[in-house]
Amino acid sequence: MEPEPGPVPAAAWRGSRGGGRRAGSGRSPADHRMITPAEITAKAQRQYARLLRAWLTGTLAEQFPLVIPGNKGSLSTEPTLRIQQLAALRAGSREGRGFGYTVEWQTVRSRYGEQGMPVRIQVGSQEDYLRLCGLAADFSTFRRAATLIRQQQPGLEGWLHEQVLQVTKYADCWPELLRVCAFFQQHPLPEVYARQVSGVPSKFVETNMGILGSMLSYLLPAEHQRPGSDFATRFGLRTDAPTVRFRLLDAGLAAHYGGLRDLAIPRPDFEQLRLPAGQDVQVLIVENRLTFLTLLPLARTIAIWGSGYDVERLRHCAWLADVPIWYWGDIDLHGFHILAQLRTYFPQVRSVLMDEGTYRQHRQYAHAGSIPTQQSPAGLTAAEQRIFQLLAATPERNRLEQEHITAEYADGVLTAKLS
Numbered sequence: 001m002e003p004e005p006g007p008v009p010a011a012a013w014r015g016s017r018g019g020g021r022r023a024g025s026g027r028s029p030a031d032h033r034m035i036t037p038a039e040i041t042a043k044a045q046r047q048y049a050r051l052l053r054a055w056l057t058g059t060l061a062e063q064f065p066l067v068i069p070g071n072k073g074s075l076s077t078e079p080t081l082r083i084q085q086l087a088a089l090r091a092g093s094r095e096g097r098g099f100g101y102t103v104e105w106q107t108v109r110s111r112y113g114e115q116g117m118p119v120r121i122q123v124g125s126q127e128d129y130l131r132l133c134g135l136a137a138d139f140s141t142f143r144r145a146a147t148l149i150r151q152q153q154p155g156l157e158g159w160l161h162e163q164v165l166q167v168t169k170y171a172d173c174w175p176e177l178l179r180v181c182a183f184f185q186q187h188p189l190p191e192v193y194a195r196q197v198s199g200v201p202s203k204f205v206e207t208n209m210g211i212l213g214s215m216l217s218y219l220l221p222a223e224h225q226r227p228g229s230d231f232a233t234r235f236g237l238r239t240d241a242p243t244v245r246f247r248l249l250d251a252g253l254a255a256h257y258g259g260l261r262d263l264a265i266p267r268p269d270f271e272q273l274r275l276p277a278g279q280d281v282q283v284l285i286v287e288n289r290l291t292f293l294t295l296l297p298l299a300r301t302i303a304i305w306g307s308g309y310d311v312e313r314l315r316h317c318a319w320l321a322d323v324p325i326w327y328w329g330d331i332d333l334h335g336f337h338i339l340a341q342l343r344t345y346f347p348q349v350r351s352v353l354m355d356e357g358t359y360r361q362h363r364q365y366a367h368a369g370s371i372p373t374q375q376s377p378a379g380l381t382a383a384e385q386r387i388f389q390l391l392a393a394t395p396e397r398n399r400l401e402q403e404h405i406t407a408e409y410a411d412g413v414l415t416a417k418l419s
Contacts (some may be wrong), residue, residue, distance in 0.1 A: 001162040004174060009067055016164065016383070018046070019270055024296035028320075033071050034071060034072060034073030034082075034085040034086075034089060035068075035071050035079075035089075035121070036074070036088060036089075036092075037088060037089065037091070037092025037093075037101075038060075038092075039070060040070065040101055040121060040132075041132055041133060041138055043068050043070065044066065044068060044101070044123055044129060044132055044133050044134045045135070046127050047066060048133065048135060048165075048263055049164050049165055050063075050141060050339050051063055051129070051168075052139075052164040052165075053161055053164055054139075055139075055142075055143070055146075056160060056161055056164070060260070061126070064123065064124060064126060064129070065118065065123060065125075066103060066122060066123040066129060067101050067121070067122045068121045068122060068123065069348060072117065072118045072119065072121075072229075073085055073118070073411070080357070082115070085255060086116060086118075089103060089118060089186075090103065094114070094124075099127070099128050099132065100128055100131065100132040101121055101122060101123050101132060102122060102123075102124055103118045103120070103121055103249050104118070104119050104121075104122070105119070106118075106119045110328060115151050115156065118365070119311045124309070125222070129189065135281045138168050140169050141167075141168045142164070142168050145167045145168065145170075145174050145227070146160060146173055148175070148178070149174065149178065152178045152182070153182075153219065154205040155218075155219050155309060156181075156215060156219055157216060157342055158218065159214070159215060159235070161193055165261055166211060166214070166314070170208075173204075174209065176199075176204055176208075177208065177211065177212065177215065178201045178202070178387065179199040179417070180197060180200055180204070180205060180208075180212055180257070181201075181212075181215055181216065183197050183198060183199060184216055184217070184219075184220060184224070184235060186222065188223075188224035188236065189224060189226065189235065189236025190236055191236055191237075191238055191338075192237065193238050193239075194232065194237050194324075197369070201227065205237075209231040209313045212231070213231050216235055218234070218298060219294065224236075235249055239268035240266075242266075242310075242313050243264045243266055243267065243269055243270075244264065244265060244266075244270040244304065244305075244314070245262075245263070245264040245292075245305045246262075246264075246270070246304045246314065247262050247263075247293075247302070247303045247306070248260070248261050248262075248263075248302060249295060249296075249297050249298040249299075249301040249302070249303055250297065251275075251297070252279070253279075253300070253302065255280070256276045256279075267313055267317075270298065271316060271317045271318065271319075271405070273319060275319065275323075280299050280300055281301075281302060281323050282300055282301055282324040282325070282418065283301070283302050283303075283304060283320060283323055283324070283325045283326070284298070284301055284302070284303045284304070284327075284328065284352075284414075285303075285304045285306040285314075285326070285327045285328070285342070285349075285419065286303060286304070286305060286329075286402070286405060287306050287308055287309070287328065287329040287330055287338065288402045289305055289400060290403060291328070291402040292407060295320075296411050296414065296415070298414060298415070298419065299419055306329070306338070306342075308334070309334075309338055309341070310336060310412035311341065311342050311346065312341070314345065315345040316344075318345055320345075324348065325342075325346050325348055325349045325350070325351045326348075326351070326418060327339050327342055327349050327354075328351070328353050328414075329354060329402070330352065330399065330400065331354050331358065331359050331387070331391070331399075331400040332369045332391060332398055332399035332400065332401075333352075333369070333370075333371055333373070333385065333388065333391055333392065333398060334372055335354060336354070336376075336377060336380060336384060336387075336388045336391075337377050339351055339379075339380070339384070340377035340379040341377075341382055343379040344379065350382060351381075352412055352413065352417055352418075353386065353402075353405060353414070354384070354387070355383060356383070356386060356387045356390065356399075358405060359387060359390070359391075359400055359411070360407070362400055362405055362406070363400070364402055365400060365401075366397035366399060366400040366404075367396075367397060367399055368395055368396050368397070368398060368399065369398055369399025371392070371398070376388045376389060378390075
């Protein structure tokens with residue numbers, strides 16, 4: 001047992017300027033700090049993942065005693081404070097609580113008499129560790145879940161070692177998680193919706209895609225996974241196809257489609273759209289929705305809402321490669337990047353209402369916009385490159401949105417170019 005430190009003359013603790021530091025001491029206040037029971041517990045808890053891996057490899061018993069590093073305090077600490085520190089350390093230990101960490105003491109003689117110095121703090125056993133950290137129930141859950149995983153999916157052994165802390169996080173749903181793994185093993189790239197995966201509640205896959213993606217990426221062979229970051233694409237699930245919204249600006253075209261003028265259909269259906277035989281058709285892709293909705297009637301014209309960079313969804317539409325395409329986007333750096341992107345799919349694309357004349361006519365409505373890059377994208381015409389560079393050099397007025405172009409001006413240009 002460590003003897004209680006005796007009283008020390010107060011004069012010995014008065015600093016030369018009346019401070020609380022011992023005269024002549026060069027130590028900072030931090031040097032006098034002693035690790036607390038709460039800090040010991042926190043340090044022990046940080047070892048939990050490592051100890052779980054040790055259990056998986058059958059070496060858990062070899063991890064004890066577990067030494068807890070920490071500041072053991074200083075003999076020069078003010079006696080009253082040191083007595084409090086030592087009392088707290090002892091009260092939180094196995095000596096004080098009947099479980100937890102143990103303290104190895106050494107009796108040392110100082111200028112204030114004999115004092116106890118903690119020289120080693122350690123947790124001696126698995127039982128003491130789990131009780132100290134409040135992890136007994138968690139550890140029991142981990143063992144049951146890990147045993148189940150090993151029995152049903154031995155191919156997840158490596159994943160289990162890497163993701164030990166995920167095991168108890170999902171303790172309530174391991175039977176379902178393992179059934180989903182078995183489903184994808186038996187039905188690779190199944191081309192069903194997530195809610196059609198059998199053996200689990202209908203929303204289970206949707207609500208657990210994070211953990212399932214981690215497991216399936218580890219478990220399934222490469223030929224049963226596809227490139228892609230989202231779960232459905234990677235593991236072959238069906239999803240709602242993005243829609244394409246388009247308007248038939250010509251009454252004759254609308255008649256060919258049952259008189260419908262404003263349609264939104266799944267992208268695969270749009271890609272199979274049949275054009276009227278023997279009728280020349282042109283396409284106008286418009287960036288902004290309200291501008292798209294207010295387009296005037298135009299002969300032979302199908303208008304498509306491009307929705308900015310979402311024009312990418314049109315890239316596999318083969319029939320677009322055979323028709324004239326116009327693109328009307330905002331007069332800003334992004335608009336020209338979208339135009340250049342669109343031309344990588346369909347080189348015949350021409351811009352409209354994105355010229356320098358339109359910009360100067362409406363310059364008072366331009367304002368500062370974001371700058372993706374100062375470099376002109378490949379694929380612009382010489383005239384388009386000039387307006388791009390003008391915008392790049394005028395950051396305070398580098399964005400003119402479509403809706404700020406007057407209707408009379410826009411209608412006149414569209415009628416002249418597309419009719």
